[in-house]
Amino acid sequence: MAILPLRPRAFSVAELTVTALVVLLLSAIATVTWFGMRDRGEDSLAQTALNNLEIVQRFQVRDYGRYITSPPALSSVEPSYTYVGPDTPLQPDSEGVVSIGPDGAGVAMAAMSRSGMCYSIVLPHPDSGGDAVTNMWHVDEADHNTACNAATAVQRKNSPTPWGVDR
Numbered sequence: 001m002a003i004l005p006l007r008p009r010a011f012s013v014a015e016l017t018v019t020a021l022v023v024l025l026l027s028a029i030a031t032v033t034w035f036g037m038r039d040r041g042e043d044s045l046a047q048t049a050l051n052n053l054e055i056v057q058r059f060q061v062r063d064y065g066r067y068i069t070s071p072p073a074l075s076s077v078e079p080s081y082t083y084v085g086p087d088t089p090l091q092p093d094s095e096g097v098v099s100i101g102p103d104g105a106g107v108a109m110a111a112m113s114r115s116g117m118c119y120s121i122v123l124p125h126p127d128s129g130g131d132a133v134t135n136m137w138h139v140d141e142a143d144h145n146t147a148c149n150a151a152t153a154v155q156r157k158n159s160p161t162p163w164g165v166d167r
Helices: 013-064 071-077 150-156
Strands: 082-084 097-103 106-112 117-123 133-138
Touching (some): 013 097
Antiparallel strands (some): 117 133
């Protein structure tokens, strides 16, 4: 019995094309997923800042009967963030910056994520028995009515969009 020599076998053009298409499809799916996770993570930073400050404010009401509405006073109680006044618009690169201002006897706070979403919370007067109003909106730099700050949060509190709900 004769032994036949082995011939090297190459991949066909069709096999290589299918492999390349599968790799491209998988990388496209991974890229879209990664960008979505990154945006959600950036949004969570802004939401977490406001959730932490809501707890600080509720303790202030419990201990002293009122909210802290000035940036310097809040900075002395909770130095983890940088605070600006209610009319200062926040920018997408202002991570860790919170706009704070009064809303009657309540307080309004806003924070912006790098993805361009603005998150706000307006806490009512401690004796009103009302609930906190959370809101979110995408900031359009050309439209000053969408500025991310505590003053806009007060204006928008009557038409809230709860966090996690896309418009």
